[in-house]
Amino acid sequence: MAAIPRTLCTALVKETTVAEKWRNWARQQACVPARVERPADEEQLSAAIKRAAREGLRVRAVGSGHSFTDTCLTDGVMIDQTGMQRVLGVDRATGLVRVEAGVKLHRLTAELHQHGLALENQGDIDTQSLAGALATATHGTGERFRNLSANVVGCRLVTATGDVVEIDEARDPDAWRAARVSVGALGVISSYTLRCVPAFxxxxxxxxxxxxxxxxxxxxxxxxxxxxxxxxxxxxxxxxxxxxxxxxxxxxxxxxxxxxxxxxxxxxxxxxxxxxxxxxxxxxxxxxxxxxxxxxxxxxxxxxxxxxxxxxxxxxxxxxxxxxxxxxxxxxxxxxxxxxxxxxxxxxxxxxxxxxxxxxxxxxxxxxxxxxxxxxxxxxxxxxxxxxxxxxxxxxxxxxxxxxxxxxxQSAATLAARYPAWQDFQAVRARLDPHGLFTNDYVARVLGAPAGREA
Ligand SMILES: Cc1cc2nc3c(=O)[nH]c(=O)nc-3n(C[C@H](O)[C@H](O)[C@H](O)COP(=O)(O)OP(=O)(O)OC[C@H]3O[C@@H](n4cnc5c(N)ncnc54)[C@H](O)[C@@H]3O)c2cc1C
Known part of the structure; x- marks a missing residue:
């Protein structure tokens, strides 16, 4: 049998992705995505999303898999941001910190501490990714403190076209209120700007x-x-x-x-x-x-x-x-x-x-x-x-x-009336992801079908 040239071998290895089974922390939710992409930066993240869209595959970001629901499951492309955990900038005077979305909370809080800063409040574990924790409105306790997402000043979101949108209150107040708690339904967030407080x-x-x-x-x-x-x-x-x-x-x-x-x-x-x-x-x-x-x-x-x-x-x-x-x-x-x-x-x-x-x-x-x-x-x-x-x-x-x-x-039918700004969220979703590239079964169930496609 003729030997396969080395260059072709390498190409085959790159193109052929072995199906990986993914399970959540509780080991009660599992899926086999078509492939798992592991971008190392925003550019690679954008390329991964464009590739998936071209191939007609849906996209789901995953953090640390600490959600108990089927929110991360996909048979399309799973985006794992373990390679995107850098702290990109710290302004100690204002407390504003720019950080990649995949950073684990324990890593973030340890780095913040070295700069004399801290998160205003936290939940009872710190193994989640920042993006995963924010996407589901993760919270701690304390009547004077809001959930973690309230300290998001801005973020960069990679949309279904692979374009990067800069979101903050001044530029687009509705997108800012939607992206802080998005259930992953708007796109994949590559980085956040957070307001932190002096360490305590x-x-x-x-x-x-x-x-x-x-x-x-x-x-x-x-x-x-x-x-x-x-x-x-x-x-x-x-x-x-x-x-x-x-x-x-x-x-x-x-x-x-x-x-x-x-x-x-x-x-x-x-x-x-x-x-x-x-x-x-x-x-x-x-x-x-x-x-x-x-x-x-x-x-x-x-x-x-x-x-x-x-x-x-x-x-x-x-x-x-x-x-x-x-x-x-x-x-x-x-x-x-x-x-x-x-x-x-x-x-x-x-x-x-x-x-x-x-x-x-x-x-x-x-x-x-x-x-x-x-x-x-x-x-x-x-x-x-x-x-x-x-x-x-x-x-x-x-x-x-x-x-x-x-x-x-619950389903979208039972939840809509419990959220006064439900339609505002849906309007932002229709604008940023009209065809539901980021809609999996969970999102379709709890938020409904996207504007441009029946789920
Ligand atoms: C032991 C344990 C303790 C917990 N304690 C608390 C607590 O004290 N308080 C609390 O409120 N919750 C708590 N939770 C729940 C947990 O904080 C949330 O489920 C959180 O979403 C998990 O974060 P994760 O990084 O594992 O995200 P995942 O579960 O992996 O993902 C959650 C969601 O985030 C989306 N997502 C991930 N990355 C991105 C991105 N870059 N852009 C857009 N969307 C993205 C996913 O698509 C998914 O919809 C706990 C869970 C466990 C297992």
């Missing part, structure tokens, strides 16, 4: 308290703390609270043993073992829940903000989270707690309650209202759907808006 530390105390004592006083507790979070412990009358204040005091991290006990043993190994035991022996869950609650002690940390916000999450789970008007927080939480008891739902993960200020990104879950977020979780391989559907029915009564990256059973 957080003093946080975690402790178990009687649920009634906390819930009766919730408004005061939320107002008195920079960040306040309630983790209601199912099948018990207790809640675990995370109460944080910003401070200039010197760092005083917890001792090694305390950190290992709390972060490794209790929050991960112990919780994981208990959840899987509960999955196999559901009847034992209430007793296990009470036993677990009994071993959670007070835990105190004082450290740089990015170190305190981020937790290790080694137990794989799936999650649903709803944003509801803050005034309904206690009532809605009480209904979820009662549901778990009444239906004997074998869940050990806490019901998480957080708070944010309103903002104005068209698809932000906190658009135009003081918001409480209520989240339920279930360990992977355990049945979650009947539980989540029952919780969703409660949240529907409060005009709940589901987190775009977490499980829900």
């Amino acid at each position: 530390r957080i003093h946080r105390i975690d402790e178990v308290r009687p649920a009634t004592e906390v819930l009766v006083d919730l408004d005061r507790l939320v107002a008195e703390h920079d960040h306040f979070e309630v983790m209601a412990l199912p099948h018990t009358d207790k809640v675990l609270t995370y109460a944080s204040q910003r401070t200039d005091r010197p760092a005083a991290p917890p001792g090694r043993l305390a950190a290992w006990w709390n972060d490794d043993l209790l929050s991960n190994a112990g919780l994981g073992a208990a959840c899987h035991f509960g999955r196999l022996f559901p009847g034992a869950v209430p007793r296990v829940a009470r036993a677990l609650t009994g071993v959670i002690g007070r835990y105190e940390q004082l450290n740089d903000s990015h170190r305190v916000y981020a937790h290790k999450r080694r137990v794989r789970f799936t999650e649903m989270e709803y944003a509801i008007p803050r005034v309904h927080a206690v009532e809605a939480l009480e209904r979820v707690r009662a549901l778990i008891v009444a239906r004997w739902i074998p869940v050990l993960f806490p019901i998480e309650v957080r708070f944010t200020a309103p903002d104005d990104a068209f698809l932000s879950t906190a658009y135009g209202r003081d918001t409480a977020y209520i989240a339920v979780h279930q360990v992977v391989r355990a049945e979650y759907e009947p539980f989540f559907r029952a919780v969703e029915a409660i949240m529907d009564e409060y005009e709940g808006r589901p987190h775009w990256g977490k499980r829900h059973f």
